[in-house]
Amino acid sequence: MKKTNQIKIKSNEYIANLPKDFNRPTDAVGQRLLREYGALFVARGGAIPPRTVIFKSEREVTTYQKSLSKSKENIGGFAVELQTAAMKNLKNAIAEAEKNSLTITPRGADAAKRNYADTVALWASRVNPALAYWIEKGILEESVATEIRLLSPFDQVSEIFKLESQGMFCSKDLSKSIVYSVAPPGTSQHLSMLALDVNEHDDSRVRDVLSEHGWFQTVVSDLPHFTFLGVSENQLSKLGLKKVSDDGRVFRLPSL
Numbered sequence: 001m002k003k004t005n006q007i008k009i010k011s012n013e014y015i016a017n018l019p020k021d022f023n024r025p026t027d028a029v030g031q032r033l034l035r036e037y038g039a040l041f042v043a044r045g046g047a048i049p050p051r052t053v054i055f056k057s058e059r060e061v062t063t064y065q066k067s068l069s070k071s072k073e074n075i076g077g078f079a080v081e082l083q084t085a086a087m088k089n090l091k092n093a094i095a096e097a098e099k100n101s102l103t104i105t106p107r108g109a110d111a112a113k114r115n116y117a118d119t120v121a122l123w124a125s126r127v128n129p130a131l132a133y134w135i136e137k138g139i140l141e142e143s144v145a146t147e148i149r150l151l152s153p154f155d156q157v158s159e160i161f162k163l164e165s166q167g168m169f170c171s172k173d174l175s176k177s178i179v180y181s182v183a184p185p186g187t188s189q190h191l192s193m194l195a196l197d198v199n200e201h202d203d204s205r206v207r208d209v210l211s212e213h214g215w216f217q218t219v220v221s222d223l224p225h226f227t228f229l230g231v232s233e234n235q236l237s238k239l240g241l242k243k244v245s246d247d248g249r250v251f252r253l254p255s256l
């Protein structure tokens with residue numbers, strides 16, 4: 001990664017609540033990802049968040065995942081694997097939902113744990129059609145797209161952000177940044193086993209039950225996505241997290 005564009009974030013409540021050995025990014029891409037996905041890193045209640053914003057290889061992800069206390073359950077027909085604390089609270093939320101005739105089920109086989117290769121494949125599934133679209137529109141030169149395709153998934157991230165800064169958005173519907181559609185390789189919260197994509201996300205009663213058990217929405221406009229933060233709602237501001245409202249939903253993001 002280029003060493004240009006270094007920006008120092010000054011200390012604040014959020015920064016103070018990061019793990020002591022957290023590897024704070026100094027580059028523009030890392031800092032943007034910290035702002036967009038960073039609520040996870042101040043998770044409490046027995047959660048062990050990653051010490052880095054970006055895992056750079058499958059080996060790094062595997063080493064981290066192996067160090068965790070994990071729990072696997074069959075929920076809604078899918079094997080769901082999460083950190084033990086996250087699973088315990090999810091099961092409590094499911095039990096409470098049931099009392100009110102509600103269900104909380106995973107969106108699919110990849111709704112919880114993912115590996116590095118999964119995040120690379122998801123990234124490519126957005127980047128490739130987006131590049132093709134902007135070439136077709138006559139806005140992006142074929143040669144520039146070719147250069148981007150030849151980069152490592154990790155190095156593509158800053159180049160995609162550059163295109164987006166020129167209006168060539170790469171989300172699924174091409175109307176907004178790719179970060180609201182899919183996480184860059186090695187940055188998905190699902191790598192931490194503290195995230196779950198939920199079918200019933202549209203039901204505010206389900207969102208309330210989940211938040212009562214430490215599960216909150218932390219990625220703007222990623223509607224099915226919930227993150228285990230392991231605290232009650234009134235503790236979130238003390239962790240340096242702010243409320244962001246978008247399209248009738250409340251998301252919790254680092255106050256940076």
Ligand SMILES: [Zn+2]
Pocket residue numbers: 190195196197222224225226
């Ligand atoms: Zn998700």
